[in-house]
Amino acid sequence: MTRTDQKSDFDIIIVGAGFAGLYMLHRAHEMGLSARVFEAGDNVGGTWYWNRYPGARCDAESLAYSFSFDSDLEQEWQWTERYATQAEILAYAEHVADRFDLRRHISFESTVDGARYDDSTNLWSVTVDTGEVASAPFLIMATGCLSVPLVPDIEGLENYKGKRYQASLWPHESVDFSNQTIGVIGTGSSAIQAIPVIAQQAEHLTVFQRTPNFSVPAVNASLDDSWVGAFKKNYREHRRFHKLGLSSGFGDLEIEARERQPDAMTAEGLSDAEFDAMIEARWEQGGAYILGTIADTLANETTNARFADFVHRKIRDIVDDPATADALCPTSHPIGTKRICVDTDYYATYNRPNVDLVNLREEPIIRITETGIQLPKRHVAFDTLVLATGFDAMTGALLKMNIQGSNGQKLKDKWAEGPRTYLGLMMAGFPNLFTITGPGSPSVLSNMLVSIEQHVDFIISLITHMRDKNSSRIETSLQAEDQWVNHVNDIANATLFPKGGSWYLGANIPGKPRVFMPYAAGVGVYREVCDEVAADNYRGFILS
Ligand code: NAP
Numbered sequence: 001m002t003r004t005d006q007k008s009d010f011d012i013i014i015v016g017a018g019f020a021g022l023y024m025l026h027r028a029h030e031m032g033l034s035a036r037v038f039e040a041g042d043n044v045g046g047t048w049y050w051n052r053y054p055g056a057r058c059d060a061e062s063l064a065y066s067f068s069f070d071s072d073l074e075q076e077w078q079w080t081e082r083y084a085t086q087a088e089i090l091a092y093a094e095h096v097a098d099r100f101d102l103r104r105h106i107s108f109e110s111t112v113d114g115a116r117y118d119d120s121t122n123l124w125s126v127t128v129d130t131g132e133v134a135s136a137p138f139l140i141m142a143t144g145c146l147s148v149p150l151v152p153d154i155e156g157l158e159n160y161k162g163k164r165y166q167a168s169l170w171p172h173e174s175v176d177f178s179n180q181t182i183g184v185i186g187t188g189s190s191a192i193q194a195i196p197v198i199a200q201q202a203e204h205l206t207v208f209q210r211t212p213n214f215s216v217p218a219v220n221a222s223l224d225d226s227w228v229g230a231f232k233k234n235y236r237e238h239r240r241f242h243k244l245g246l247s248s249g250f251g252d253l254e255i256e257a258r259e260r261q262p263d264a265m266t267a268e269g270l271s272d273a274e275f276d277a278m279i280e281a282r283w284e285q286g287g288a289y290i291l292g293t294i295a296d297t298l299a300n301e302t303t304n305a306r307f308a309d310f311v312h313r314k315i316r317d318i319v320d321d322p323a324t325a326d327a328l329c330p331t332s333h334p335i336g337t338k339r340i341c342v343d344t345d346y347y348a349t350y351n352r353p354n355v356d357l358v359n360l361r362e363e364p365i366i367r368i369t370e371t372g373i374q375l376p377k378r379h380v381a382f383d384t385l386v387l388a389t390g391f392d393a394m395t396g397a398l399l400k401m402n403i404q405g406s407n408g409q410k411l412k413d414k415w416a417e418g419p420r421t422y423l424g425l426m427m428a429g430f431p432n433l434f435t436i437t438g439p440g441s442p443s444v445l446s447n448m449l450v451s452i453e454q455h456v457d458f459i460i461s462l463i464t465h466m467r468d469k470n471s472s473r474i475e476t477s478l479q480a481e482d483q484w485v486n487h488v489n490d491i492a493n494a495t496l497f498p499k500g501g502s503w504y505l506g507a508n509i510p511g512k513p514r515v516f517m518p519y520a521a522g523v524g525v526y527r528e529v530c531d532e533v534a535a536d537n538y539r540g541f542i543l544s
Contacts, residue, residue, distance in 0.1 A: 008123050010036045010136040015112045015126075015401075018046015019093065020142035020436040020452045023067065026100045027460045036136070037106040038128055044106065045093040046144050048086055052170035053190060053388070054177075055197035056086035059218070059288055059342035060250040060447050063231055065089075067096065068239040069453060075232055082286075083220045083342070107132070114402035115139055117431060122473045124432065137472060140459065141398060141435045145444045148396030150508065152185065152389045156367035156374075160385055167194060167388040177201040183373060183380065186388035187213055192341040194388060196349045203354065206380050208373065210360040212330040214311050215341035219286025242450050247522030249447030250289070262295040267303040270294075279310050291336045298336050298495050308335040318347040325350075327359040337500025339444070393503040394439045394517045395419050405430035406475070418506070418515030422476035422484045422540050423530060425455065431475040434459045439517040440488050444504065446523045454523070458530055462538060471543040480540030492516035 012028050014021045017039035028035040041049045058065050062079035077092060084092070097103050111129040118125060124139040149168040151157070165175065167190040182202045184191055187209040199205045231238065242249050263278045264270060270278075275294075282290040296303050312329045319325035328347060349355055363375040372381035395415060403411040409429045414420065421427050424441025425434055436455045437443040443451055466474055492498055498505065498516050506512035519526055533539045 007121060008135040008137060010034045010134060012036075012138040012140060013038070013115075013124060013126050013134055013136040014140045014142050016046060016142035016144060016147075016397075017041070017044040017097075017106050017108075018048070018142060018144050018147075019067070019096075019449060020144070020456065021046070021106075021140075022093065022096055022100075022102055023069065023452055023456045024140050024142055024436065024459070025102050025105055026069075027456055029100075029105075031460060031464070033463075035105055036134060037102075037142075038110040038112050038126070038134075039106055039108050040111040042108045043090075043094070044097045044103070045090045046142075047146060048089040048093060050147070050170070051168050051190070052086055052172065053165075053167040053194045053386075054175070054201075055193035055195075055344075056167075056170075056190070057081075057083045057193065057220075058089060059083060059189065061287070062088075062223075063228070064238070064242055064250040064447055065449050066092065067449060067453065068235075068242075071235070073099065074235055079223055079228070081220055081222055083218055112401055114404070115433075116404045116408075117406055117433070119406055122432065137432055138463065139433045141433070141438070143397035143435075145394045145437060145448075146391040148392040148400060150390045150392055152387065153510070154185075154365055154368055156369060159370055160368050161370040162372075162382065163384040165384070165386050167191070167386065168391065177384065179203050180384050181382040182206070182384045182386060183208060183382040184386045184388060186390065187211070188388060188390055189213075189339060189341045190390075191386075191388035192343045192346045194386065195355075196343070196345045198386070199349045199352055199355050204356075204382075205354060206356045206358060206382060208358045208360055208365065209327065211332060212328050213338060213341050214308070214330050214335045215343045215346050216283065216288065216290050216311070217286045218342045218344050219284070220344055242447060242523075243454070243527060244524045247292070247524065248289075248445065249442075249450035249523040263293050265295045266300065267294050267296065267306055272306075275306055276310060279307065283314070286342075288340050288342050291340060298334075298497065301334065301496065304334040304336070304496055311335060315347055318351075320351045324357050327357055327362075333500045333502070334496040337495075337497050337504075338502040339504070390503055390508055392509050392512070393506070394444065395506070395512075396509075398435065398438075403430070403433075405433065416513075418513035419517060420481055420485050422481045423533070424519060425458065426474075426476040426481075426541070428476050428478045428481045431473050439515075440484060441519050442521075442523045442526050443518045445518045445520055450523055454527055454530070458534070461534060462541065465538060466543060469543055473544045475542050475544075476540055477542055484540075488519050489516065491519065491521045495520050 011033035012035040014024050014037040017037050021037050025035050025037055062084035114127045116125050123135045125135045127133050149166050177198055178201050180202050181204045183206050185208045192215050278293050282293045297307050315328050316325045366374040399412050406429050419439035421438050421440040424438040437451050501507045505514050505516050
């Protein structure tokens with residue numbers, strides 16, 4: 001591969017070898033660009049490399065949560081379950097890396113600490129914890145939205161003497177919970193997947209819950225070969241639907257792809273029985289797409305409350321002990337405004353004799369001791385502590401690096417009041433730097449594979465456009481950025497999302513600015529906006 005810019009080590013430096021980094025690398029090679037990926041782990045896979053906790057699997061259907069760019073790949077790869085396990089998705093990422101000969105362009109166990117833009121050469125210089133320094137005109141952040149684990153600031157954590165695991169940094173060797181007593185802190189998506197599996201193995205499990213979450217059944221199952229065959233015959237149609245027809249980019253499992261509308265545009269006029277029957281049908285089908293049953297669920301408080309009430313009734317039906325059921329019913333946020341969880345037997349797990357729930361709203365943690373957790377009136381001892389306490393989402397990985405743009409401007413100063421981007425792709429003052437699924441794009445509100453492919457394709461078309469115009473520097477203006485940020489806020493404010501108090505808003509990190517980070521208009525609308533921008537001579541991007 002020849003370099004287009006002989007002053008630099010590479011044409012493109014990519015940070016991260018998850019799905020975003022792998023696809024970016026592949027497309028860069030197709031364009032004849034030399035690229036180097038720096039990856040902290042010792043293998044590809046990103047989030048699926050690190051998150052190996054028991055029960056970890058995707059909550060988007062495997063046939064949708066996969067690359068669409070290569071039809072031989074999508075036809076040949078065999079998913080075995082409706083929702084793939086972490087191990088199967090990691091095997092898929094490894095297969096992609098090998099199939100497209102990507103590994104030799106990846107430096108593993110190489111964490112990027114900093115990146116600095118030089119206005120005189122138009123090059124980024126990247127520093128790596130191995131001591132390596134590398135330069136390239138383009139820097140692509142494929143650092144993931146949920147890649148910086150949050151270790152909770154709980155008094156005494158460092159004194160705990162038992163075994164301790166963080167869900168998102170799980171060891172590679174298998175962890176045996178048999179004959180062990182376990183404490184789990186957290187009840188987000190990770191915990192909700194792990195708890196039923198740990199409960200089956202452990203002698204006893206205590207779950208420490210601060211805020212209950214809404215969870216819906218996955219209805220996971222093995223995939224039937226003939227069903228998959230029929231689905232794959234229409235793969236192009238399904239993919240088109242995922243990219244344009246759905247706001248989230250996943251959820252269509254019907255063999256005949258079609259433009260599926262919500263069952264009802266609003267709940268107004270629906271009797272309680274009609275409303276329940278619609279939600280019940282989707283509850284039985286399983287999956288997060290239940291939130292798309294009635295179109296105004298995330299915009300209308302009354303509809304949302306009716307929906308939440310349906311799930312509360314489900315929880316009370318499933319969980320035998322009324323006090324435990326009460327504690328498990330979320331009441332502090334509208335349904336869907338924190339990422340809805342998708343589970344297998346989560347609520348039923350609390351009927352097991354070896355499982356207890358501690359409601360931290362009534363019994364707050366005083367401190368972690370050498371052997372367990374001290375509550376106001378009792379001490380709960382356990383052999384092993386599992387922290388499923390989440391992430392510094394969306395901005396965490398970018399702000400962990402010391403990124404300095406034009407004239408030495410630091411990203412952490414620019415984003416002191418919260419992230420600001422144009423289209424979630426670029427920040428004013430940071431030329432030639434792109435963020436894949438950055439804040440301000442649909443990212444975490446979407447099927448990440450759909451959003452990753454769209455962003456990478458857009459970046460590649462921008463770089464092609466630059467080549468055509470013989471330009472070496474691209475940036476966005478403060479004006480384009482301000483307008484986009486205002487638009488992202490307007491869209492969010494027309495929904496109930498800002499009432500969720502979630503990591504979408506940075507609300508899980510003490511001191512983090514409360515800004516709703518993803519773009520909530522959906523992947524179809526967002527794609528149209530990006531296509532319009534491109535057709536309008538890449539409006540908002542300045543070439544020089
Ligand atoms: P999360 O949703 O942020 O949940 C973290 C949990 O830890 C919350 O219950 C939180 O309680 C609790 N917590 C944090 N600090 C605490 C403290 N000091 N004391 C007590 N409790 C504390 O994190 P997550 O479960 O890792 O999930 C994050 C996201 O990753 C998901 O929303 C999803 O987007 C993604 N994910 C996807 C999958 C999948 O595809 N299947 C699986 C796992 C994760 P509060 O709510 O009170 O803060």
